[in-house]
Amino acid sequence: xxxxxxxxxxxxxxxxxxxxxxxxxxxxxxxxxxxxxxxxxxxxxxxxxxxxxxxxxxxxxxxxxxxxxxxxxxxxxxxxxxxxxxxxxxxxxxxxxxxxxxxxxxxxxxxxxxxxxxxxxxxxxxxxxxxxxxxxxxxxxxxxxxxxxxxxxxxxxxxxxxxxxxxxxxxxxxxxxxxxxxxxxxxxxxxxxxxxxxxxxxxxxxxxxxxxxxxxxxxxxxxxxxxxxxxxxxxxxxxxxxxxxxxxxxxxxxxxxxxxxxxxxxxxxxxxxxxxxxxxxxxxxxxxxxxxxxxxxxxxxx
Amino acid sequence: xxxxxxxxxxxxxxxxxxxxxxxxxxxxxxxxxxxxxxxxxxxxxxxxxxxxxxxxxxxxxxxxxxxxxxxxxxxxxxxxxxxxxxxxxxxxxxxxxxxxxxxxxxxxxxxxxxxxxxxxxxxxxxxxx
Numbered sequence: 239x240x241x242x243x244x245x246x247x248x249x250x251x252x253x254x255x256x257x258x259x260x261x262x263x264x265x266x267x268x269x270x271x272x273x274x275x276x277x278x279x280x281x282x283x284x285x286x287x288x289x290x291x292x293x294x295x296x297x298x299x300x301x302x303x304x305x306x307x308x309x310x311x312x313x314x315x316x317x318x319x320x321x322x323x324x325x326x327x328x329x330x331x332x333x334x335x336x337x338x339x340x341x342x343x344x345x346x347x348x349x350x351x352x353x354x355x356x357x358x359x360x361x362x363x364x365x366x367x368x369x370x371x372x373x374x375x376x377x378x379x380x381x382x383x384x385x386x387x388x389x390x391x392x393x394x395x396x397x398x399x400x401x402x403x404x405x406x407x408x409x410x411x412x413x414x415x416x417x418x419x420x421x422x423x424x425x426x427x428x429x430x431x432x433x434x435x436x437x438x439x440x441x442x443x444x445x446x447x448x449x450x451x452x453x454x455x456x457x458x459x460x461x462x463x464x465x466x467x468x469x470x471x472x473x474x475x476x477x478x479x480x481x482x483x484x485x486x487x488x489x490x491x492x493x494x495x496x497x498x499x500x501x502x503x504x505x506x507x508x509x510x511x512x513x514x515x516x517x518x519x520x521x522x523x524x525x526x527x528x529x530x531x532x533x534x535x536x537x538x539x540x
Numbered sequence: 541x542x543x544x545x546x547x548x549x550x551x552x553x554x555x556x557x558x559x560x561x562x563x564x565x566x567x568x569x570x571x572x573x574x575x576x577x578x579x580x581x582x583x584x585x586x587x588x589x590x591x592x593x594x595x596x597x598x599x600x601x602x603x604x605x606x607x608x609x610x611x612x613x614x615x616x617x618x619x620x621x622x623x624x625x626x627x628x629x630x631x632x633x634x635x636x637x638x639x640x641x642x643x644x645x646x647x648x649x650x651x652x653x654x655x656x657x658x659x660x661x662x663x664x665x666x667x668x669x
């Protein structure tokens with residue numbers, strides 16, 4: 239079963255295209271990480287999936303329905319970000335009570351447990367919370383709602399390291415107990431990569447990659463060594479990133495379609511072989527053509 | 541698969557770490573033949589990882605006949621799991637490490653005899669005898 243499906247999905251703001259003919263689908267009960275640079279279109283996509291904004295063209299289906307103006311999609315979806323709005327006159331404990339009426343799967347025990355753990359004051363107001371505390375409260379609502387489609391758009395903005403860790407662990411534990419479809423967007427892939435089953439990488443309004451996270455971790459390989467040797471190997475492959483080290487050494491990241499023997503030979507010739515951190519790989523894959531050689535390129539031209 | 545043995549940056553993929561940890565648990569007798577090991581969900585909880593990643597670690601051991609699946613019940617330790625683990629570690633892990641050592645020795649122009657001498661000098665051998 240697919241929870242989200244889209245075909246040639248396009249969104250323009252005042253004629254400026256933000257999302258360009260996206261086609262992909264998200265399977266139910268999976269945790270998918272939505273990754274992309276600033277302005278890649280992540281938030282626009284998530285808001286469209288949640289039914290907050292209308293597509294310009296193409297087709298989008300969530301639970302087999304067009305999400306915009308759909309009560310069914312709204313009832314089964316929660317969208318968590320740092321701008322979540324709650325009734326300003328209500329105290330925090332009242333917000334929990336209202337939430338329990340809004341979301342049929344709401345778990346009040348869990349909500350209370352997290353509320354106490356993160357030491358919220360029941361009589362406080364949402365608008366008086368600090369940035370990090372606001373995010374924590376929103377994330378709490380996101381977990382406790384147990385919505386069949388749970389969307390977190392940069393949920394950890396402002397949270398300190400300890401809270402971020404706790405949040406991810408709480409999310410995973412509750413997911414293991416109550417599987418649901420989760421979309422998680424973040425700039426910090428290294429923080430969420432272990433949690434993800436799939437990765438969806440957006441670049442400049444298009445889908446750059448969509449694959450299981452485990453495959454992505456081995457999708458590319460880094461070779462470091464004498465430039466002529468490394469570049470000869472890179473020639474036959476998709477070169478993703480290159481950085482010159484000294485005058486005749488090079489670090490090159492390329493698609494990993496080597497067979498074991500080739501790597502053995504490369505290693506014997508003095509080439510160092512290593513895996514590529516998924517977060518680094520995302521940066522390389524979403525760099526503009528100019529930036530392919532890294533920030534050093536700017537300095538080299540002066 | 542290829543990248544595993546060649547991982548020189550010291551960080552092994554988590555599913556490998558899980559497989560190796562389970563191997564160690566089998567080696568030191570924590571799990572005996574025909575006993576059930578942790579499920580993908582238990583491992584996911586223990587390591588704070590996606591259950592799909594944990595499943596990959598379990599499947600790796602199943603592919604190597606160190607574990608076997610009982611449909612609907614989970615993963616169990618095979619009768620000769622210990623032997624398989626020792627063989628694998630000897631023929632892959634240890635061999636790989638030795639290859640690295642030999643390569644480095646070549647780079648430093650150390651002779652075979654000298655290298656063997658260095659290995660013999662390592663003190664932990666003494667304790668074994």
